[in-house]
Amino acid sequence: MAERTQPVNPWPGTGAAALVAALILGTLVTIGLRAETGGQFGPADWSALRFTLTQAVLSAVLSAVLAVPVARALARRRFPGRRVLIALMGAPFILPVIVAILGLLQVFGRAGWISDALGVFGLPPIRIYGLHGVVLAHVFFNLPLATRLVLQGWQEIPAERFRLAAQLGCDGMAMFRLIEWPMLRRILPGVLAVVFAICLTSFAVALTLGGGPRATTIELAIYQAFTYDFDLGRAALLSGLQLVLTVAAAMAALRFSRGDGLGAGLDRAIRRWDGGIPVADTLWIAAAAIFLLLPLASVVISGFAGFFDMPVLVFRAALTSILVAAASTAVLLLLALPMATAIATGRYGIIELCGILGLAASPLVIGTGLFILIRPVVNPAALALPVTAVVNAVMALPFALRILVPAAQDNVARYGRLALSLDMNNRTFFSRILLARMRPQIGFAAGLSAALSMGDLGVIALFADPQIATLPLQIYRLMGAYQMQAAAGGALLLLILSMGAFWILDRGGRRHAET
Amino acid sequence: MKHLLIAAGLLSATSAIAADKPQLTVYTYDSFVSDWGPGPKVKEAFEAQCDCDLNLVGVEDGAALLSRIRLEGENSDADVVLGLDTNLITAAKETGLFAPSAVSADFALPVEWTDEVFVPYDWGYFAFVHNADASAPANFRELADGDTKIIIQDPRSSTPGLGLLLWVKSAYGDEAPDIWAGLADNIVTVTKGWSEAYGLFLEGEADMVLSYTTSPAYHLIAEDDASKAAAAFDEGHYMQVEVAAKLAGTDQPELADQFLEFMVSDTFQQIIPTTNWMYPAVTPSSGLPEGFETLTVPEKSLLVDPEKAAVMRDKALAEWLSALSQ
The missing domain is CATH 3.40.190.10 (Periplasmic binding protein-like II)
Structure with missing residues (x-):
């Protein structure tokens, strides 16, 4: 024990990371091995790669850049309904893709609200389809996540720093340079990498908002290789490319995400004496709220008509989804907590890389790979729900780590030496210090994971058993049967359930704490 | 995961003991098996006459359906595949996984149908x-x-x-x-x-x-x-002509043939127009449902x-x- 310099056992986290890596790389290798021919990379793939990278970089930069003033305004201002607003703003992230597309276009489309309003003044409708449409949609999805992550950075600055800054008369630029910029330097690279990775695997959103085959992404090519060409080698090659790009982005983020935390505080409620410009803050909050809430309002309005005559099957599917989300959240925490703890010791960057792989992996590849692996042992349909829960957990892992890791690092740095001097063992440090002090982050991560799992179609469609359906799958089925109104009702129900799960878990973590 | 596998194994073992009836597994696309599609009615009608369990498995769409069959290859659980269309037939035949059927019927298609392997069930x-x-x-x-x-x-x-x-x-x-x-x-x-x-x-x-x-x-x-x-x-x-075929590796060849015969019968064909919203491949004796006469031909x-x-x-x-x- 003389060697021990931190009161943390990294091995459970290493084990969890190895499991995740085995799942993602294992399924990819399985598909590669099943391929009859080697994959080919054609000229069309190069243009798909170019488009994929362009839109992902633009979407990530714009989401992160816009998140800073919005989060800063939310960190500085207190107003009635602030908590509800923060929770609601997270909703775009968890909508099933098809519902989000319809909601977004109801606002920004040719026949959308904005075009209608322009029409009143005799102006032509806005043109949403194109690269700018793709970026707009991706910012719509990811700005809430980016804002929440950056806001959390602000909230983790000890209250004493603001107090000291106020005593020294720091305001405006000085405040930004001394306190806020070091925090942003630590948080933003991770935010950029996560949003970049999400946008890398975009398919239906990019195609629909992009207006046609110009907006072909690698994920579309993977889908085509799987279903229309049955070229597994190509699918594995393209999916491997996605993994490489994501790992590269994650490594760059880890490199640039330098700087220490801002030290320990006494956990006083944060009070701000610096004013900033209230009008500017209000404008940022209002603009973000309008941008994010209008499409949600359209989902609610369209869903209202169908909400009261939905078939009972939709409710059964909703129950299934709640169970899957609960299981998935439990799996997520079992993976993410040890991994975040191990990363916090500062010597296990590889674990962080394993964690972000979940974003880069195409659900089609994971699903198909698991299908090939499971089938010789047991009928895949029998495992449809457990597999969906596990895959959803792995997909939510990168987000959970972004939320948990900075807090875990701070706590290990702040209390590690104290714990060692008290000869505290690893388990006590984990349960008494880490778990207790990280409750808000754990609640946020669990809420996000539950909501994501509820809204994600995931791999259930590949393992489908006609008797079992999750809510997103049931919504797709309703749409496929022309029942658009009932589907819209289902989407509203999904929105309510996802937000409810998020709200309960996120609030649960923040009891006694100030948001 | 291990416990789940064991539990799933036990479950399938018990259901195998309980099911003394033969099982026919039909792979189809997802909207066919959904509660608004033909699936539930087809299952009820076929089980009433076959003394078997009809197990309908839904896979996304026609193209994904063919991929699934290719992925499973000769060990596929499917006895019948229902839901490919004419554009997928060549690729399907090249796999060598499908077997000819003896089904013939008085097809109401605007084109002549001569394929020996694939049997049409609806079109549009x-x-x-x-x-x-x-x-x-x-x-x-x-x-x-x-x-x-x-x-x-x-x-x-x-x-x-x-x-x-x-x-x-x-x-x-x-x-x-x-x-x-x-x-x-x-x-x-x-x-x-x-x-x-x-x-x-x-x-x-x-x-x-x-x-x-x-x-x-x-x-x-x-x-x-x-x-x-x-x-x-x-x-x-x-x-678009949608077709079904029997798999060469089926362990229920008679039942599969019986299903394909059933598929072109009045009972099945009457279900199609107002559940799959396509024209039936064989016009049922009751004719097309009211409303179809208004359609553009x-x-x-x-x-x-x-x-x-x-x-x-x-x-x-x-x-x-x-x-x-x-």
């Missing part, structure tokens, strides 16, 4: 659906010259999208690239699948959407809404035979991509 015409009170162009050229806005599906991810590709190619041959170039400014957007496209059309994003001539029947019969119509194009309409049917379709697809796809990527 692709068409652009629009609001009945708006005027529609009479062909692709008029559409390209006018400013009617359309939403289509991507031929790389959707069977209707692939159908449209072959529609334009079979109607215009070498002139197809010009038609696509002309259509480029009419196309609002291209979607991954039918549901997104149809949903956007109902929201008013476009004047017309690629669907089927039978789509207005849904609105008329199920919703009592006569506001949708399908545009009749004078160069003819491309057909094209003067000319287009269908490329399966072998040519497979070759035509790659060329037409390249032309489509280059015309719309400008």
